[in-house]
Amino acid sequence: MIQIKQFTFNPFMENTYVLFDETNEAVIIDPGCYESYEQQELVEFIASEGLKVKLLLNTHGHIDHVLGNSFVKRHFCVALTIGEHDLETLKSVEVYASNYGFQKYEPATADAFLKDGDVVKFGNSELAVWFTPGHAKGHIVFVNEDQNICIGGDVLFDGSIGRTDLPGGDFDTLIKSIHTKLFQFANEMTVYPGHGGPTTIGKEKRTNPFCAIKQ
Numbered sequence: 001m002i003q004i005k006q007f008t009f010n011p012f013m014e015n016t017y018v019l020f021d022e023t024n025e026a027v028i029i030d031p032g033c034y035e036s037y038e039q040q041e042l043v044e045f046i047a048s049e050g051l052k053v054k055l056l057l058n059t060h061g062h063i064d065h066v067l068g069n070s071f072v073k074r075h076f077c078v079a080l081t082i083g084e085h086d087l088e089t090l091k092s093v094e095v096y097a098s099n100y101g102f103q104k105y106e107p108a109t110a111d112a113f114l115k116d117g118d119v120v121k122f123g124n125s126e127l128a129v130w131f132t133p134g135h136a137k138g139h140i141v142f143v144n145e146d147q148n149i150c151i152g153g154d155v156l157f158d159g160s161i162g163r164t165d166l167p168g169g170d171f172d173t174l175i176k177s178i179h180t181k182l183f184q185f186a187n188e189m190t191v192y193p194g195h196g197g198p199t200t201i202g203k204e205k206r207t208n209p210f211c212a213i214k215q
Contacts, residue, residue, distance in 0.1 A: 002125050002147055004192060005045060009038045011101075012064035015194050017151055018046065023123030026051040028076075029142065029151050030059055030194060031068030034102060039071050046076075054122045058082045059153025060136035061090030062166070063097060063105075065194060070106035079111035081120075083131065086138025087113075089168055114140060127151070130181050134174025135162030141182070148189040150201075156182055156191055158199035161210045178204075178211045 007016040014032035026046065033039045046053060053076040058066060061082060073080055082090060087110060097105035114120070116131035120142065127142040135154045139162075142151040154162035156178055164171040182191070187202025205213050 002144055002149060004149070006192065007033070007038075007042060007045075009033045010035075010064055010067055013195055014064040015192070015196075016042070016068070017192060018042070018051070019122075019125070019127075019151070020049065020051050021123040021125045024049070024051050025054050025123035025125075027055045027057055027120065027122050027127075028053055028072055028078075029057045030065040030153065031056065031072045032064050032066075033068035033071065034104070039068065039075075042068070042072075043075065053078055055120065056080045057120065057142065058086070058090070059141060059151065059194065060139040061086050061093060062136060062154070063093045063100060063102065065153070066090060066093055066108070067102065067105060069108035073108050080108050081112040081114055082110045083129075083138040083140040084113040084115045085131075085133070086136060086140075089136050089138060092167070116140075132177040132181050133168075134164060134170055134172075134177045136166070137168035139177075143185070143189075145185065145189075148186055150182065150185065150189055150191045152182070152191040152193050154194040156199070156204055156208075156211070157193045157196050158203075159208060160196075161208070162194075175211055179213070183211075183213065 020026035
């Protein structure tokens with residue numbers, strides 16, 4: 001059974017997730033920890049739970065989701081795994097990080113790549129990879145349908161959607177990703193987004209002003 005621990009880091013209020021199960025194996029998704037106290041908070045939780053971090057995953061490579069990549073790779077000695085179409089997004093952070101005030105940003109090299117339909121395994125658990133472009137060119141989400149869990153990055157929010165005015169963003173592509181991918185899941189599926197609180201597929205189908213399906 002997958003358990004989820006959410007942290008909110010950096011000035012963008014980005015959600016970092018640690019997923020783990022009864023084996024104590026874990027994955028870290030989108031580490032936004034930049035300041036040392038944020039990094040320490042993550043480390044202390046993992047130590048307190050006795051977790052063994054097996055993988056570092058990114059839903060996409062925008063700055064707020066990758067500020068802690070280098071730290072996590074180094075501290076936990078794990079590989080960074082990203083979507084196969086998102087390398088350019090990740091690499092571009094090094095160019096503009098200082099413009100956002102992140103003078104200490106350390107770029108991290110991607111070690112492996114995921115494509116649509118791949119499965120990430122840790123402990124007794126699995127996460128299916130779904131390609132969901134629109135917010136970022138290579139955006140992916142991680143899904144466990146048995147538990148109705150979706151780690152959704154910046155695709156779908158409670159009452160909103162990811163912005164599409166950044167390089168690689170496209171509104172029509174994002175809406176298509178939501179309708180043809182996320183909205184195919186059960187209404188009960190909980191989406192854990194990159195910002196804000198969780199929501200459900202059913203709620204967003206009914207009420208989201210950007211992408212609700214008309215009844």
